[in-house]
Amino acid sequence: MSAAQGLPGRYLPSRRDYDGLRSSWKADLLAGITVGIVALPLALAFGVSSGVGAEAGLITAVVAGLVAAVMGGSNVQVSGPTGAMVVVLAPVVAAHGAGSIALVSLMAGLLVIGLGVSGLGRAVAFIPWPVVEGFTLGIALIIFLQQVPMATGTEGVPGHNTLRAAVEAAAQATAPTVLQTLVVVAGVAALMFLLPKLHKSLPASLIAVLLATVGAELFQLDIPRIGALPHSLPAPELPSFDPATLGGLLMPAVSIAALAAIESLLSARVAAGLVGPDGRPAGAYRPDRELTGQGLASVAAGLFGGMPATGAIARTAVNVRSGAKTRLSAIVHALVLLAIIYLAAGLVGRIPLAVLAGILMITATRMISRHTVTAIMRSTRADAAVFILTALVTVAFDLIVAIQIGLAAAALFTLRKFASMSGVQREEIPGDPADGDDHIAIFRLDGAMFFGAAERVLQEISQVKDIQVAVIRLSQVRMLDATGAHTLVEVISALELRGITVLLKGVQPQHLELVTNVGVIRSLRHHKHLFTSLPPAVEHARSHVRRNAAVSA
Numbered sequence: 001m002s003a004a005q006g007l008p009g010r011y012l013p014s015r016r017d018y019d020g021l022r023s024s025w026k027a028d029l030l031a032g033i034t035v036g037i038v039a040l041p042l043a044l045a046f047g048v049s050s051g052v053g054a055e056a057g058l059i060t061a062v063v064a065g066l067v068a069a070v071m072g073g074s075n076v077q078v079s080g081p082t083g084a085m086v087v088v089l090a091p092v093v094a095a096h097g098a099g100s101i102a103l104v105s106l107m108a109g110l111l112v113i114g115l116g117v118s119g120l121g122r123a124v125a126f127i128p129w130p131v132v133e134g135f136t137l138g139i140a141l142i143i144f145l146q147q148v149p150m151a152t153g154t155e156g157v158p159g160h161n162t163l164r165a166a167v168e169a170a171a172q173a174t175a176p177t178v179l180q181t182l183v184v185v186a187g188v189a190a191l192m193f194l195l196p197k198l199h200k201s202l203p204a205s206l207i208a209v210l211l212a213t214v215g216a217e218l219f220q221l222d223i224p225r226i227g228a229l230p231h232s233l234p235a236p237e238l239p240s241f242d243p244a245t246l247g248g249l250l251m252p253a254v255s256i257a258a259l260a261a262i263e264s265l266l267s268a269r270v271a272a273g274l275v276g277p278d279g280r281p282a283g284a285y286r287p288d289r290e291l292t293g294q295g296l297a298s299v300a301a302g303l304f305g306g307m308p309a310t311g312a313i314a315r316t317a318v319n320v321r322s323g324a325k326t327r328l329s330a331i332v333h334a335l336v337l338l339a340i341i342y343l344a345a346g347l348v349g350r351i352p353l354a355v356l357a358g359i360l361m362i363t364a365t366r367m368i369s370r371h372t373v374t375a376i377m378r379s380t381r382a383d384a385a386v387f388i389l390t391a392l393v394t395v396a397f398d399l400i401v402a403i404q405i406g407l408a409a410a411a412l413f414t415l416r417k418f419a420s421m422s423g424v425q426r427e428e429i430p431g432d433p434a435d436g437d438d439h440i441a442i443f444r445l446d447g448a449m450f451f452g453a454a455e456r457v458l459q460e461i462s463q464v465k466d467i468q469v470a471v472i473r474l475s476q477v478r479m480l481d482a483t484g485a486h487t488l489v490e491v492i493s494a495l496e497l498r499g500i501t502v503l504l505k506g507v508q509p510q511h512l513e514l515v516t517n518v519g520v521i522r523s524l525r526h527h528k529h530l531f532t533s534l535p536p537a538v539e540h541a542r543s544h545v546r547r548n549a550a551v552s553a
Contacts, residue, residue: 011116011292013070017327024325031322032332034203035078038318039065039333040340041205042363044226044348045356046081047307049146051093052101054226054348056307057081059233062337064297064309069330072293073121073286074268078315078330079297083143083363084263085256085308087162090146092252096245102301103239104253105308107246109298111257112291121287124265130376130387131406132266137387138394138402140367143360150357151185153177153223162395180221181354188212188358205359212355224353229345233338236303257295260310262403264294267311274320282320314363382413415450418479422447424460427473429538436545439468440538446476449484458487462494468548469541470495473534475506485511485518492523501544505531 021028039061047057061080068079092104115121148166149155152173188208195204216223268285276282290311298308319329340348376387390406427442441464445457464470472491477484492502502524507515515521521530531537 010286011071011289017075019326021326021328024323025328027323028326028328029332031319031324032329033336034322035315035319035324035329035333036336036340037203037206039078039080039312039315040337040348041209041351041356041359042312042315043081043337044351045360046083046086048150048226048353048356049143049360050081050086050089050101050307052089052098052307055229056098056101056305058229058337058341058348059304060301060306060309062233062334062341063304063306064301065337066331066334067300068293068297068309068311069327069334070293071289071296072268072311073288073290074271074282074311074316075285075327076271076274076282076316076320076324076329077264077268077285077290077311078319078333079264079294079309079311080315081307082263082310082312083360083367084139084259085310086146087139087142088252088256088259089307092249092256096249096252099239100245100249101307102303102305103241103245104249104256105298105302105306106239107249107253108256108260108308109295109300109302111253112260112295112298114295115257115261116288116291116293116295119288120261121265121289121291124262124269124287127262127266127403127407128383128386128410130379130383131390131403131410133372133376134387134390134406135394135402136367137373137391140364141391141395143367144364147357147360147364150224150353151181151361153181153354177223180223181352181357184212184216184221184223184352184354185358185361187215188355189362192359192362208359209351209355212358213351216352216355217350221352226349226351226353226356229349230341231345232342234305236300239302239305256308258403260294260298260308261291264290264311267313267316270313271311271316271320274317276320276323276325278323282324314366382417386410386413418448418450419456422449422457424457430534431538434542436468436542436549439466439545439548440471440541441467441469442471442473442534442538444473444476448479449474449477449487450479450481455487457484458491458494461491464495464500467500469501469503469544471503471505471534471537471541473505474508474511477508477511480508480511480514482514482518485515485520488515488520489518489523492520496523496525501525501529501541503529503531503537503541505534505537 043057043061044054047054065078065080068077072079089101092100142162145162145166149169152170154169154172191208191211192204195202195207265287268287268290271282272285274282294310301307301309377384386406386409389409390402393405394402423446425444425446427444429437429440429442443461449457461470495502504524507530521527524530
């Protein structure tokens, strides 16, 4: 099958996306309504917290949520604005203005589509668990700190350092506004904590929004509100731009695209293992199609004046646990939000910003699993260090930098572990002893012969004394890279220069081309000094010792 023929099946919708719909449509419909209700306050809160406004958050939840539901690679994933994306967007808004976000969304979406088409969807499997959890912990801390201005009734201080911005915003708070907003935040937090204990199916965030907003209206609290919202979706249009603007937004777009790809794939991977009310897992997903679908969703959101979107694990979990089986549920979720725009925009505009702050603060705390943190901290010192380092870098610098440093640290510790598992063992000569065996040394190389272990192998073998023949066994070498092969050349050359004959035994078939190309075979005194089993190698070594003895005599 050609690439063109395979393209529709890989990236485009098909009837298989809705297998089982005849039996599950009622459950999908109810799950979609439930998720739509849960998503409303989150969409508003993430839009306001990112700096682009509640309108952009709501538009993104509708447009991106619908496009990703149809075009994505998961049957149960729910997409929209997320807390992790807010963390990246806030500095972009501070530097380039809220008007730049639609263009950034378009650019990032195209990059994510490119990642999907290039087949990089499975790359997320190479991100270690401590890096993912450290990244999540850092995001949770940032989201919490970002709510301080809304929680204290202040405008907020634009800046890249979230902690400093939160402290400065709190310092600007004045009574009685700060007292009123804090009471609202505390009330929302209490409701979100207590309502699920009464009944797990209660939409705690929505009930908290309703009760807190009614209370603010009854007591006529003079606190900031969401403000006017559109009563319809805007017409799609290309964001205005100039070459200078594109240059300044390129790196933010790359960071946003990387984050969108990572978060969406992680969410889809988690969703695949979630269990619904019937006890069955949600099922597999297609990572490359998920990326192209999420990219198209961000492009569409940008055309409608929204913000970049990703898969949202919290909403996806609600979707699965509400009984969703097909994409219909995510589609219904987007349509529920669309109906709210047309029918209830005026009422939504009266919601106090402190209510959204309370919701996101509780959302941030729920992102942190005490069980997960404890498990990582009790695992190994290396994994615990990677976890803490990734979290700290996420808060102090940048999310993408945090992932890069986390991956680098994890790779360094892994390489050190591989190196410690690799080594050289001197073995006894098998079978009955023979005259001259004390002039023969058999070395067995274990584990991985790569750049992290090559130097130690070189030192250990090169220091051998009082022998005439060295047999180097390679049958236990599981991994060999160019540095390891070159080290073998150096070992052989150093021993041969000292008059020690080197025999190689057990080169793995998958390593033969590498050792040949790097020059390992050529460095041997004779091409017949390469053996596939140990007994012939030992016999050949003994013949060398006997020959040397005869010459000496």
